[in-house]
Amino acid sequence: MGETMRDSFGKYLVDIGATRSEVVVMDADVSSSTKSSYFAKAYPDRFFNLGVAEANLVDVAAGLATAGLRPVVNAFAIFLALKSTDQIRNVLAYNSLPVVLAGAYGGLSDSFDGASHQSIEDVAIMRAIPGLQVLVPADAGEMRLALDYALGQDGPVYIRLTRNEAPALASRPESLAITKIRKLTSGGDVTIAATGLCVAMALQAAESLRAQGKNAEVLDVTCIKPLDADALAASVAKTGHLVTAEEHTVIGGLGSACAEALSERGLPFCLKRVGVADRFTESGPYERLLAKYGISAEAIVRQAASIC
Amino acid sequence: MNQNLEQRALAEKDMPSKARLLAALSNRFRMEIFDVLHKKQTGHWGGSASACDIVTALYFHRMRLDPLVPLWEDRDRFVLSKGHASPLLYTVLAHRGYFPPPLLGSFRDLDSSLQGHPCMNKTPGVDMSTGALGHGISVGVGMALAARLKQKNFKTYVMVGEGCLDEGQSWEALMSAGKFKPWGLTLLVDNNDVQLDGTSREIMPLEPLGDKLRAFGWNVAPALYDGNNMQDIFTSFEALDAMEFWPKAVLYKTAKGKGVSFMEGKSAWHGAPIDKDSYEAGRPELVSAFERALAEVR
Numbered sequence: 220m221g222e223t224m225r226d227s228f229g230k231y232l233v234d235i236g237a238t239r240s241e242v243v244v245m246d247a248d249v250s251s252s253t254k255s256s257y258f259a260k261a262y263p264d265r266f267f268n269l270g271v272a273e274a275n276l277v278d279v280a281a282g283l284a285t286a287g288l289r290p291v292v293n294a295f296a297i298f299l300a301l302k303s304t305d306q307i308r309n310v311l312a313y314n315s316l317p318v319v320l321a322g323a324y325g326g327l328s329d330s331f332d333g334a335s336h337q338s339i340e341d342v343a344i345m346r347a348i349p350g351l352q353v354l355v356p357a358d359a360g361e362m363r364l365a366l367d368y369a370l371g372q373d374g375p376v377y378i379r380l381t382r383n384e385a386p387a388l389a390s391r392p393e394s395l396a397i398t399k400i401r402k403l404t405s406g407g408d409v410t411i412a413a414t415g416l417c418v419a420m421a422l423q424a425a426e427s428l429r430a431q432g433k434n435a436e437v438l439d440v441t442c443i444k445p446l447d448a449d450a451l452a453a454s455v456a457k458t459g460h461l462v463t464a465e466e467h468t469v470i471g472g473l474g475s476a477c478a479e480a481l482s483e484r485g486l487p488f489c490l491k492r493v494g495v496a497d498r499f500t501e502s503g504p505y506e507r508l509l510a511k512y513g514i515s516a517e518a519i520v521r522q523a524a525s526i527c
Numbered sequence: 528m529n530q531n532l533e534q535r536a537l538a539e540k541d542m543p544s545k546a547r548l549l550a551a552l553s554n555r556f557r558m559e560i561f562d563v564l565h566k567k568q569t570g571h572w573g574g575s576a577s578a579c580d581i582v583t584a585l586y587f588h589r590m591r592l593d594p595l596v597p598l599w600e601d602r603d604r605f606v607l608s609k610g611h612a613s614p615l616l617y618t619v620l621a622h623r624g625y626f627p628p629p630l631l632g633s634f635r636d637l638d639s640s641l642q643g644h645p646c647m648n649k650t651p652g653v654d655m656s657t658g659a660l661g662h663g664i665s666v667g668v669g670m671a672l673a674a675r676l677k678q679k680n681f682k683t684y685v686m687v688g689e690g691c692l693d694e695g696q697s698w699e700a701l702m703s704a705g706k707f708k709p710w711g712l713t714l715l716v717d718n719n720d721v722q723l724d725g726t727s728r729e730i731m732p733l734e735p736l737g738d739k740l741r742a743f744g745w746n747v748a749p750a751l752y753d754g755n756n757m758q759d760i761f762t763s764f765e766a767l768d769a770m771e772f773w774p775k776a777v778l779y780k781t782a783k784g785k786g787v788s789f790m791e792g793k794s795a796w797h798g799a800p801i802d803k804d805s806y807e808a809g810r811p812e813l814v815s816a817f818e819r820a821l822a823e824v825r
């Protein structure tokens with residue numbers, strides 16, 4: 220078994236802490252889950268546990284940021300998106316404060332805890348906030364690049380993480396910024412734009428489609444906002460068909476972002492969105508839960524085959 | 528005789544005998560919760576075990592309810608604000624007659640009515656869905672205000688842990704209860720001193736909690752009660768009944784992970800899966816506690 224993304228994240232925070240003394244890490248009584256506990260252990264003076272109080276957490280981070288510190292705020296993605304929304308919008312984003320929001324347990328990855336803990340609207344909420352950038356890494360490598368990028372920004376950045384293992388993709392070309400779309404396979408029949416763990420599913424789906432004689436172009440979209448609309452449009456202009464795949468409600472996330480960007484360019488295209496339909500999820504083992512809520516390589520294949 | 532503990536407890540009129548019966552029952556519930564959590568390899572042991580005696584006392588002694596009519600509008604309400612103690616709530620509800628106990632084995636399964644955190648639209652007897660901490664007291668205030676408006680005399684009980692009290696909303700709710708003084712609202716604090724990442728003292732000190740509650744307009748029961756001692760829980764209820772004004776609060780000293788010595792008071796056992804070795808080492812302790820309690824009611 221490989222390392223979970225949260226483990227890689229926790230360790231990487233420690234690495235960053237070694238060279239950047241302005242980085243402070245904060246948590247809301249879930250550091251043993253988010254793995255910010257590693258940083259807490261390594262640099263106790265630069266770690267703040269605010270208890271189960273996500274709203275307070277974010278504004279305390281804002282205060283730290285006003286004085287030149289670089290807070291990395293950790294909490295469950297759903298509680299950052301829902302309990303700290305006012306603080307993120309009216310204090311972090313409005314004032315362009317450089318705080319990194321690390322949303323742990325993104326998507327359905329907190330599978331057994333159930334609907335109350337599964338984060339299916341965070342991307343939509345964060346994306347709607349002016350000036351807030353939104354990144355969803357697909358593997359540990361992208362997570363590190365996303366964190367490096369976020370710590371270099373002048374304003375707030377939301378990074379959505381997963382609790383579980385994320386199969387490692389081929390490493391990104393160094394010249395390709397994390398904000399850019401990465402093309403993983405080339406094909407002329409359908410574009411599959413995926414984010415987070417759905418990128419690995421999209422690659423599997425592309426293989427199955429190839430067996431059916433259909434060539435899929437798989438795009439790895441780490442940065443949902445700002446969206447690399449040029450790369451997306453270039454692909455869809457060629458294929459005319461787009462399937463988006465995300466561990467999120469189909470409302471307001473990657474699928475919506477792509478649809479908006481392409482429609483504004485006047486591109487004719489046919490769209491299918493793989494994601495959670497407009498309903499609440501539930502408890503269960505991760506893989507089966509994803510499949511039940513329509514997120515799987517098979518679902519991507521089905522949707523792709525239905526339009527091309 | 529085991530099967531009859533529930534019926535015997537419900538029928539018992541002598542309070543000390545009833546407390547002994549409920550102590551035995553609660554010890555059995557703890558054992559059952561431990562079994563299910565080990566079998567499922569998911570779910571929160573620490574806060575289920577700490578609150579087990581209190582919730583057992585509520586459903587088998589204190590609350591007015593009818594398991595056959597879960598939505599009876601005159602029933603007393605219970606809001607488990609620390610919703611991660613769902614295994615406890617489900618176990619008590621099942622044995623109180625809300626649904627068949629074998630269903631407990633489906634805890635957290637796909638398609639199960641027993642969600643990771645309580646869901647009022649899936650599980651009979653659950654009065655409010657919880658899981659995101661911090662909501663319970665507010666909802667309790669609303670329920671108690673509804674009783675007043677609808678001229679009902681049902682009572683509302685809300686249970687929180689210290690972590691749950693970290694949330695700012697909890698204090699907004701406490702303040703609003705101080706303003707509206709809703710009749711019938713009781714706050715039960717499962718004060719096990721430990722939250723997810725460590726002790727409350729390390730994570731977010733809450734003391735002096737009783738004084739804070741009083742300052743917010745609550746009437747706090749006079750003593751710190753042992754929430755893992757059924758007789759003391761009964762005493763706390765008498766103390767609550769002797770108080771005149773609402774809202775009321777009671778603080779219970781409990782042990783997180785109660786009943787398994789090497790798990791007690793350890794944040795590591797807040798929600799970690801119970802591995803085979805720990806299960807085998809811990810279960811005999813729960814069994815002997817149950818047998819001791821049972822011997823008292825033979």
Ligand SMILES: Cc1ncc(C[n+]2csc(CCOP(=O)(O)OP(=O)(O)O)c2C)c(N)n1
Nearest residue numbers: 248574658659660688689690691721722723
């Ligand atoms: C809003 C929110 N933030 C974080 C969590 C994750 N979480 C679950 S339980 C818990 C600690 C709870 O501590 P406490 O209320 O004292 O519970 P107990 O010790 O009684 O189990 C945390 C942080 C959550 N459920 N809800």
